Structure formats: C-alpha cells, structure tokens
Amino acid sequence: MKFVSYNIQYGVGLDGQFDxxxxxxxxxxxDVIALQEVTRNFHRNGHADLVAIFRDLMPQYFSAFWPACExxxxxxxxxxxxxxxxxxxxxxxxxxYPILATRLISLPRTxxxxxxxxxxxxxxxxxxxxxxxxxxxxxxxxHVSPAERIVQICYLKDRAVxxxxxxxxxxxxxxxxxxxxxxPEDFVLMGDFNMVxxxxxxxxxxxxxxxxYGRSLRIANPVDALAHLKRLTPESxxxxxxxxxxxxxxxxxxxxxxxxxxxxxxxxxxxAADGSDHLPVGFELD
Numbered sequence: 001m002k003f004v005s006y007n008i009q010y011g012v013g014l015d016g017q018f019d020x021x022x023x024x025x026x027x028x029x030x031d032v033i034a035l036q037e038v039t040r041n042f043h044r045n046g047h048a049d050l051v052a053i054f055r056d057l058m059p060q061y062f063s064a065f066w067p068a069c070e071x072x073x074x075x076x077x078x079x080x081x082x083x084x085x086x087x088x089x090x091x092x093x094x095x096x097y098p099i100l101a102t103r104l105i106s107l108p109r110t111x112x113x114x115x116x117x118x119x120x121x122x123x124x125x126x127x128x129x130x131x132x133x134x135x136x137x138x139x140x141x142x143h144v145s146p147a148e149r150i151v152q153i154c155y156l157k158d159r160a161v162x163x164x165x166x167x168x169x170x171x172x173x174x175x176x177x178x179x180x181x182x183x184p185e186d187f188v189l190m191g192d193f194n195m196v197x198x199x200x201x202x203x204x205x206x207x208x209x210x211x212x213y214g215r216s217l218r219i220a221n222p223v224d225a226l227a228h229l230k231r232l233t234p235e236s237x238x239x240x241x242x243x244x245x246x247x248x249x250x251x252x253x254x255x256x257x258x259x260x261x262x263x264x265x266x267x268x269x270x271x272a273a274d275g276s277d278h279l280p281v282g283f284e285l286d
Contacts, residue, residue, distance in 0.1 A: 001129060001285050004030040005138070005190035005254055007239075007278035010039040011050055014242055014274050018045045023275040024057045030282065032127065033094040034138035034190040037276075038065060040088040041073050051092065061094040066104035068121030068140070089118060091138035091191065093125040100133065101126040101169035101181050105159050107141070107152040115144055122156055122191070126168060126181065131285075133182040135163060139191030141201075149194060149201040157205070160187045160257070161220055189222055189255040192278060197224075197232060197250055205255065222255035225267040225283035238269055238279045252281045260285065 004027055011018045027033055040049045051065045067088035074085045093099070105122040122139040139156065142148040159166070164183045173180055195201040203209075207221035217223065226232040237248035256264065267283040 001031045001131070002029055002282060003032045003034075003136075003188060003190060003254060003284070004280050004282035005034040005036075005192075005252060006273075006280040007036040007140070007192040007252060007276060008038065008050075009276040009278060010037050010042050010045045011048065011053075011275075012045060013276055014240060014245070016242070018048070019275060020048075020050065020053050020057060024054070026270060026273040026275055026280050027058075027094075031096045032129075032136055032188075033061070033092075034123075034136065035092040035094070036138060036140040036192045038090055038092045040067070041085055042087055042089070043073075054092065054094065058094055061096060062099045063092060063094045064099050064102035064123055064125045065092040066090050066102070066121060066123045068104065068106065069119040091121060091123040091140055093123050093127075093136055093138050095125065095127050095136070097130070098128045099125045100128055103169040105137070105156060108148070108155050109142065109152075110145075110148060112144070117142065117144060117148075120152060122159075122189075124159075124168070126184075133184040135160070135168075135184060135187040137187065137189045137191070139189055139193065141192065141194050143194045146195070146199065146201055150204045153193075153201060153204045156189070157220065157222070160189065160222070163187070186257045186259045187222075188257070188260070190253070190281075192252050194251050197227070197236075217258045217261060219258055221258065223258055223261045223264075225254045225256055225264055226269070226281070228261055229264055229267045229283075231267045236269060237271075238281055240277055240279070242277050252278055254281055254283045256283070256285075 067090035073087040238252035241247035
C-alpha cells in the first residue's frame with residue numbers, strides 16, 4: 001500500500017496559480033492520501049470548495065473531511081432567508097478502501113495577538129485496508145510556536161496510542177443498529193508538522209536518541225518513515241518559500257506506529273511537484 005501526504009496550500013502552487021488538477025496528478029498511484037490546508041470559501045482561491053473538487057476529480061476514492069477552523073465569511077439575509085458563507089480550513093483523507101469511521105481531533109491552542117494563530121486539528125479515518133483495519137490521521141500543527149507544537153504533539157500521540165481505551169468515533173454501536181467498529185492498534189500520522197528534524201518537537205514525537213542505542217522502537221513513539229529507511233538527510237526538504245525558492249525546510253512527515261515499522265518498504269519526497277509551496281511525502285508498506 002502506498003501512502004502520500006500533501007499540504008496543498010488551498011490549491012495554489014509555487015507559480016501562484018490555482019490548479020487542483022496538477023495536485024491530483026502528483027497523487028497518482030497512492031492508495032491512501034492525507035491532504036492539509038483544504039479550504040472552502042477562501043478568497044485566495046476564488047472561494048472554491050476544494051472538498052467537492054477533490055471528490056469530483058478522484059471519484060474512485062472514499063473521503064473524509066473535517067474543518068479544524070470555521071469562521072463567518074459574509075453570511076447575509078437574502079430574500080428573507082439566511083445565506084451562510086463560511087470559510088473552512090481543515091484536513092482531508094482519501095482512500096481507495098472504505099472508511100469505517102471518522103472524527104475530528106481538535107488540537108490544543110492558545111490565543112495570539114500576532115501573528116495569526118488558527119485552530120488546528122487532525123482528521124482521523126478508520127480504514128478497512130486489504131491488510132486489516134488501520135487508523136490514518138491527516139495532521140496540521142501550529143506554524144509559529146514550538147511550545148504549542150509540543151503540546152499538540154503530546155495530545156495527538158495520546159489520542160493515537162490510547163485509541164483502544166478511548167474508543168474512537170463510536171463504541172457500542174449496536175444501540176444504533178451498527179456493527180461494533182474495530183479498534184486496531186496500528187496507526188499512521190501524516191501531514192504538515194511545521195517542525196524540522198531533531199528539533200524539540202520532533203523528539204517529542206519520536207522520542208530522544210540514546211548515545212549508544214540511538215532512537216529505540218517504543219509503543220508510545222511513532223516512527224518517521226523517511227528516517228527509519230535512512231532516506232532523511234540534511235539536504236531533505238518538503239517546503240519551498242514562494243518568495244525565495246532557495247529557502248527550503250523539511251516540515252512534512254509520515255509517521256507510523258512502532259508495529260508497522262517492520263513493514264516499511266519505501267519512503268520518498270516528490271521534489272518534482274509544484275502544485276503547492278509544500279511537496280508530497282510518502283511511503284509504502286509491504
């Protein structure tokens with residue numbers, strides 16, 4: 001199975017052009033996809049409904065979208081009826097396999113005066129894959145404060161690791177006429193984490209390294225697919241400054257639960273993509 005994560009910057013590429021079709025072209029061959037900065041009614045892309053656009057462009061995929069942030073964008077009364085226009089900013093999961101359940105994980109945040117700080121979140125999707133049920137999270141963390149990112153990472157890890165105890169979207173579904181959902185231990189966290197490798201936030205996610213043993217596999221610590229396969233280098237990058245293409249950083253990651261580390265077959269960054277200021281990152285499981 002191939003997994004890809006892509007922060008699509010609301011469909012606007014390095015050339016400043018809105019082009020969802022080239023984003024879809026960069027996702028070709030993926031079985032499970034995590035998208036960030038998916039918007040509805042945003043003036044910077046002509047008020048496009050990107051959720052509907054991607055569903056139309058990728059009809060063979062099941063999908064789940066949750067806005068982490070939603071604010072009024074010009075709601076009015078027209079002809080005696082309330083017309084709601086709301087800006088939505090969130091994360092999407094697309095899957096070739098059925099999505100059994102989904103929910104929003106709303107991440108902790110604190111108020112800022114400047115710069116802008118909006119609510120962040122993770123879209124959780126419980127997917128029925130050919131290898132069994134698997135949890136996939138499309139994640140977008142705060143872009144300004146390392147301290148806030150650490151709090152968000154700790155909260156997100158708890159939701160992922162303690163899923164079996166907390167129960168996900170629903171338990172006891174028989175009361176509503178639904179079959180009981182599975183509660184798989186393994187999970188995938190993909191997205192824009194707005195952190196660089198070996199930063200304090202990165203170590204909060206993966207665990208710190210030991211001078212002798214390095215970074216050990218632990219149930220509570222997700223595994224960076226690129227790093228685990230020795231594909232993460234000091235030259236790696238997944239974000240390009242639109243104003244200065246020479247300025248690059250590695251901000252996007254695919255993390256897997258420790259139980260999946262042995263199934264990692266490949267991992268990559270698609271440096272040829274130009275549909276966003278970020279690049280797609282992906283991995284493959286046996």
